[in-house]
Amino acid sequence: MLDTLLQKNWIWILAGGLIVLWLLSTMIEIHPPIRDRRAVGSVEDIERLAERDDVNVLFILIDTLRADRLGAYGYERDTSPSLDEFTSTGVRFDRHLAQSSWTKCSMASLWSGLYPMRTGVTRYNHLVADETVMPAELLRESGFRTIGLYRNGWVAPTFGFEQGFDIYERPAPRRIDTKVRAQNPTISGHGTDQDLVAAGIEFLRMRGHDGRWFLYMHFMDVHEYLYDEESAIFGSEYSDKYDSSIRWTDETLRILFEYLTEFDLADNTLVVITSDHGEAFRERGLEGHARAVYRESTEVPFLLRFPFRLEPGLVVPTRTQNVDIWPTIFDLIGVDSLGDDLDGKSRMPEILAAATGEVHSVDDDHGFAFLDSTWGQRSNVSRIKIAVTEGPLRYVRGAARGDDEPDEELFDRDQDPRELENLAESRPETVERLRAVADTHLDASPDWGEAPTRELRELELNQLRALGYAIP
Secondary structure, X not given: OHHHHHHHOHHHHHHHHHHHHHHHHHHOOOOOOOOOOOOEOOHHHHHHHHHOOOOEXXXXXXXXXXXXXXXXXXOOOOOOHHHHHHXXXXXXXXXXXXXXXXXXXXXXXXXXXXXHHHHOOOOOOEOOOOOOOOHHHHHHHOOOEEEEEOOOHHHOHHHOOOOOOOEEEOXXXXXXXXXHHHHOOOOOOOOOHHHHHHHHHHXXXXXXXXXXXXXXXXXXXXXXXXXXXXXXXXXXXXXXXXXHHHHHHHHHHHHHHHHHHHOOOHHHEEEEEEOOOOOEEOOOOOEEOOOOOOHHHHEOOEEEEOOOEOOOOEEEEEEEEHHHHHHHHHHHHOOOOOOOOOOOOOOHHHHHHHHHOOOOOOOOOEEEEEEEOOOOOOOOOOOEEEEEEEOOEXXXXXXXXXXXXXXXXXXXXXXXXXXXXOOOOOOHHHHHHHHHHHHHHHOOOOEOEOOOEOOOOHHHHHHHHOOOOOOO
């Protein structure tokens, strides 16, 4: 009965969240940060996490966040003090690969543990197939209440991403402060991440202690380069505004983390933070995302915070991918995985190895990022871009800037951390070997046949265009 009332009155819960947000805006500056009251944990606590019956999952997706713009990943600017503190007592995966530089394609892989060639979700009108086993479905079957709050139209219910959620909603937007709007002239009319956090806080306040829950929150302000006067501290260039937006989002997350502690939920909640893709800033003449699969648009953060503190925090140095995230979470909390035939795998062994100080062998697992660069066009012609990672190497195929550019490129992060020097001509045997790996990967087909499709209404297309996507 209470669940029914919650669903029917969700809009009022969101409205209540806006009141919480207003209170936060008047109080947060005069109240000191809430002390982290989690107990110090150990390797044994990580291993025993799966035996607990009280662990919740807070899954935070920060759209368009590249890893190397965070202090925890070595960035020199102070863009992310809250996330850096978050990481200092948790787990940071040092080299983490998204499966695409376009949201819908990337998120379909993240949720399913399957590469894009197997999900079939590669174009603007593709849907996640009903046969896809989604994490929310398994968590609901295991007794979790499942709540999804999203702000990116590419993960809307109309594309199949609501599977398994008891509630899956876009939070109602509040009025955007005139100062913020004046500083962000290109901002859309769909609110800000403060709306998202307000709704999340209200859920935690009302239902946080009423059984186990899974709360998915999809942040969008970094995608929209939104910031305010306090966070605009890095300059006025395109890249500077991106950094200021990360700082704005970092502060928004701090408020969420503080309320998680205030509601006495931090000591029984696993918090996961990652992104769907990064962003390019003309490193090779390109800006934005959903155009290529180079390092800058596919290397994203993957962070974990347990219901206890790790002192010091752990770093997993081996290559991981978004398809690994849910197998890892399920392994940690003791829930049956998405299936036996996944492309992703649990990274629990690497976490335990990092915790015990074991020496890691060279990581030779292949990682894959994929993009059909004609994903937004109505024609069926495809232009495939693929990246294959192997240890420090990244093989990229698919001209990024035109037919006059090299079709195959090879980079070595050990020699060239920014991966800007093309070594293809000097290492032809490596290129040939990784070309064969790419060809084999591209030969895969969707597990359930061709992905289902639907025609988007003009209103939907306009909403997506408002996010900056060029859809004819």
